[in-house]
Amino acid sequence: MTPEADAPRPDGRAARWAGQRERRRREFVDAALRAIAEHGPEVSTEQIADEAGVARTRVYKHFDDAADLQRAIAHRATDLITAELAPLWDPSGTPMQMITVAVGAHTGWLAEHGNLYRFLTRHAYAGRRDGGDAVTDVKTVIAQQLTLLIEHYLETFELDVRISEPLAFGLVGLVDTSAARWLDNPRGIDLPELAGLLVHWIWRILDDALRAGGIELDPHAPLLVPGG
Known part of the structure; x- marks a missing residue:
């Protein structure tokens, strides 16, 4: 067999998940910017989640923690x-x-x-x-x-x-x-x-x-x- 045949095939599902996760992260950041404009600099994760139309726990499926969201x-x-x-x-x-x-x-x-x-x-x-x-x-x-x-x-x-x-x-x-x-x-x-x-x-x-x-x-x- 050739080396190319032995090489593992790219995991299409992993690539799609990565792309979806990145898209969702952008959507949550957009929601965060709107929430900050409305509620001020002490905006809570709950308020960001409300703006995004999801439960608070859904936010942290796409961010490691609050610091990761702040960095984004x-x-x-x-x-x-x-x-x-x-x-x-x-x-x-x-x-x-x-x-x-x-x-x-x-x-x-x-x-x-x-x-x-x-x-x-x-x-x-x-x-x-x-x-x-x-x-x-x-x-x-x-x-x-x-x-x-x-x-x-x-x-x-x-x-x-x-x-x-x-x-x-x-x-x-x-x-x-x-x-x-x-x-x-x-x-x-x-x-x-x-x-x-x-x-x-x-x-x-x-x-x-x-x-x-x-x-x-x-x-x-x-x-x-x-x-x-």
């Missing part, structure tokens, strides 16, 4: 956030327009999905085997992308590109921390006002970094780079 929710949330912010990495227009779009996307998502954000900050850390959390993952992805963007412009203007990473991470931290705190304690500031303040502060930081290298830009004029 965190992974889905990370994918949703990064997908929504993806258009920011093809910027155009004036510096002020680019900043406004970026801040609006971030604060808008946070305001619309406040309960999910709170859920991630309160629960996802405990559900991660690697000790990380989904919120930090997302902020890191955004900051890394922003680093490349800032580095490109600094290099084009022949400025010190070493500041790109700390500048990018600092700006992301400013927006995320300010918006997250605003969710819990707005102090009479509405979302458009918060976004406007953040846009102003970000431009001031970027303008100071550029002026230190001898570059002065009009924030309301199309961004023209040397040789562009």
